[in-house]
Amino acid sequence: MAMTMTQKILAAHAGLPEVKAGQLIMADIDLVLGNDITAPVAVNEFRKAGFSQVFDKRKIAIVPDHFTPNKDIKAAEQCRLIREFACGMEIENYFEVGEMGIEHALIPEQGLAVPGDVIIGADSHTCTYGALGAFSTGIGSTDMAAAMATGKAWFKVPAAIKFILAGKPGAWVSGKDIILHIIGMIGVDGALYKSMEFVGDGLAHLSMDSRFTMANMAIEAGAKNGIFLVDEQTLAYVEEHSTKPYKVYAPDPDAEYEAEYTIDLSKVRPTVAFPHLPENTRTIDEVGDVKIDQVVIGSCTNGRIEDIRVAAGILKGRKVAKGVRVIVFPATQRIYLQALREGLIEQLIEAGAVVSTPTCGPCLGGHMGVLAKGERAVTTTNRNFVGRMGHPESEVYLASPAVAAASALTGRISNPEEIVG
């Protein structure tokens, strides 16, 4: 039977010659991931169930990234709990403050995700690694606990939707604009329980950083996972970052898809998602006059080096609008250092931005940039739900680093084409 890319990976990890949509399987896991919010719950469940050993100390990653550096005493206690667990179990991939980064930027950078892997993480944006041709999906703390003990997880094999990316995107259009465009088209439950499979000649024009951004937001369309075909760019990334063995899977030519969409990348415009759902998208030409109080550039969605380069390129030699707070947070220590060496950090600070250590903090209203009542932010993060970045009456507008940086200069949501040309 013909299978999609995701189905092939799941079949291989379940030890089955084939699987079909809807089938319940038990699959072997290549990496189990958790953070300082979800791992404490998992650790408690793991202990309560009476487990004393993890299945494989090399195949677990724990990254304290959400409320770190510890934002308050309770957060510090949560981090201590997972630190002690990681040390006690000799978990190899525990990343302390100083070596950590935002988990979904850090895991690929560390070479822990490669094509053909099955990865689960107690964080919804675990779907990011689909950019590398892996099956990766978010789960909860109980699933994390069970997988740490057994190395396995149950899955219902998903059906898939195919997205054929065609042509070349315009100068200021990145993966963020393309995925926002897609979510606007199919809605926040448009891919519920399904895989989003990204194929087509347009892939050649999408950098790995753009692909990570797109796979990252598959969850915002309700998808179980987003997955990209593996090409030369993917393999070059893997060669540079990983020594793990990998396997490249491609969908069967006659695999079944519940729907197929062709996206002409040359027609996608810089796109902004208005409050309070990622599906409330408008092109930059339709946004109107939206004044802003804060700009946030970073996160697991858009905190990679290319994102920082784009933002710094627009802000360089210019000044942030009076009264607008601009917070840039590179996603990992390595990205931060790279940005420093390229002179980008200096350009950002001279323009009037602040640059933060890697943390998820502002994205989920945790710390480092919480919004007051009535305030508006343009941000390169992934969610604009009610109260996401602070007060329930604040507003979040999702955009690319280019739009966010252009908006920082004007104090209203702005088109980078008009600022830079």
Next chain:
Amino acid sequence: MQVQGTVFKYGDNVDTDVIIPARYLNTSDPAELAKHCMEDLDKDFVKNVQPGDIIVAGRNFGCGSSREHAPLAIKTAGVSVVIAATFARIFYRNAINIGLPILECPEAVADIQAGDKISVDFTSGVITNLTSGESYQAEPFPEFMQELIAAGGLLNYLKNR
């Protein structure tokens, strides 16, 4: 097993950030989380909810984050079952894994109003609106899920095996 309670009704796309805002995620104590359940959507929910009460909502309930704190907060607040047109997949999985009963039934969701008294039979999947007299057949759990729930969640299920 049957439960009965008063309905709290919400719309589509109730996300995990309104079910339990991230500002409270510096703890995983269920009682502490329950105090803030639904706070950014319905600030009176915690004041008004009684043990056994039922949440009825539209499409894509529980979308967003993978925080298991969301079903945990709902369960600990005393809610006996959540009925929605559809659930976001991570929430669906988490609810089963921690033993919060959930049912998908768009027909029931379309008719049932806030404040109605309803009963739900988990074995048959029948939802009865005691206020209007109507009843609905919900999609029952697949056998695999029933085994997980009967065992009291995923970890007990694994331990028993």
